[in-house]
Amino acid sequence: MTENTMSHPLHRFVPILDWGRRYDRNALSNDLIASVIVTIMLIPQSLAYALLAGLPPEAGIYASIAPIILYAIFGTSRALAVGPVAVVSLLTASTIGQVAEQGTAGYAVAALTLAFLSGAFLVLLGVLRLGFLANFLSHPVIAGFITASGILIAASQLKHILGVSAHGHTLPEMLLSIAQHLNEINWITVVIGVLAAGFLFWVRGNLKPLLNKLGTGPLLTDLLAKGGPVFAVVATTLAVWGLNLGEEGVRIVGDVPQSLPPLTLPGLSSDLIGALLLPAILISIIGFVESVSVAQTFAARKRQRIDPDQELIGLGAANLGAAFTGGFPVTGGFSRSVVNFDAGAETPAAGIFTAVGLAAAAVALTPLVYFLPKATLAATIIVAVLALVDFSILRKTWAYSRADFIAVAATILLTLGLGVEVGVASGVAISVLLHLYKTSRPHVAEVGLVPGTQHFRNIHRHEVETVPELVTLRVDESLYFVNARFLEDLIQRRVTTGCEVRDVVLMFSAVNEVDYSALESLEAINSRLKDMRVGLHLSEVKGPVMDRLQRSHLIEVLNGEIFLSQYDAWQKFGAPIEVARSRQA
Structure with missing residues (x-):
């Protein structure tokens, strides 16, 4: 939605009717180019986030198809890319891990139900125009929670880098479990994971400047720089296949169904809904805050605006789409949105083209990832989430406001020590209490x-x-x-x-x-x-x-x-x- 008022009331609730009227050949060209770059990045990322959520790898691709299309229809941001993200994937694993055992049909149904409840809650907030409720989460608390979540996510992937069995939802539990299984380390897996992580870190900071020095064209430079995870996936998959490393204990992705997203139904039993309702609300709030922050940032750069209440409907529709197509909770991701914006996406149609590309990959390319080592996906996650870790927020809040510092520190410690559910709940509680404390002593x-x-x-x-x-x-x-x-x-x-x-x-x-x-x-x-x-x-x-x-x-x-x-x-x-x-x- 642009800064101009929409001419028809329906356009406000279905923004595609507004920007679609003005869609031209130039926008089509830019959107197609952006979609190619984003699709290349999303294939390994989607597989990795499904792994993080404790779901089969294909669930990550499924969660990136229908949700993107539905957001393009109902969302107001021109650059936001919707799909699985690290923090929401971690929250998903932590939540449904308490109601079902990973790898079972009940676990997948619980993920669908979580997406359904999250989507329904977001749509309800949007219809009632209650987007302001997200303001009760202060930025320092959100920053503290995301920093702690980044650490937890990275720690949760160490077991795949080491090739050991481990468990736990808090940092002490994870580290203790890994320590207890150090005798199971598979050194070939360690080499694959460390090399993949090192390569991805190098790509993130050095490949683009190197290509610019070599005089590579801007489009090719972007494709190669964003395709770093794809290179890691291809190289390690070929190594595992060619050297038969699966026989040496290297854990691989294995069979991935070669199909479009299936039609699925969430579980609607009262017990399951009762167990997942509160976590779904918390996941919705966290996802909305992250998404709307990203959307507002990119809209400001192009002198456009977004409607936070309509964003609730767009994100809610995306989650409902995930619930009925084999996915799990989604939101607008920072990294994929940055890629989408930098690649020149003009309209949400870029997301629709990306969904088409992912659908083609789901049909044609999934057999190629059979020998993909899980250590490579873990390395992809670790490199992505460490960018979220920002301890400078502690120094900044200490210098500016002791109350905000206490809120950030408490959120980080509670999230690391007691888990993400407690971290999210405490973040909301601390934000509200901080507001009440400040206003209880007016100047x-x-x-x-x-x-x-x-x-x-x-x-x-x-x-x-x-x-x-x-x-x-x-x-x-x-x-x-x-x-x-x-x-x-x-x-x-x-x-x-x-x-x-x-x-x-x-x-x-x-x-x-x-x-x-x-x-x-x-x-x-x-x-x-x-x-x-x-x-x-x-x-x-x-x-x-x-x-x-x-x-x-x-x-x-x-x-x-x-x-x-x-x-x-x-x-x-x-x-x-x-x-x-x-x-x-």
């Missing part, structure tokens, strides 16, 4: 008049005029049940510290809301000040706030006046006193 500044002006500033930061008989408090936060008592206590302390105060003015220029609990607190403040023979006045009250106050009992019993501006209050209560005192002097 209230005592202000005075800046000499020669009609402006009022904090008496502790500026040279201002004040008089002992008048106290002016600027409330810099909306007032509601969490912080209402704080204002009561602050005023009580201020007016009892001396006996000269005759009037208190609450400057409401920054107050956007006063809920009923805060209204009762204002009435209590008014009553106490009245008993002390101190006037309570309001100034610079915003229109919507004033509309509500006028419907209340407070205006009738207010022990003072309401002023349009703080300067008006000063002229009545501050300036005359100051003039009288100067004359007496």
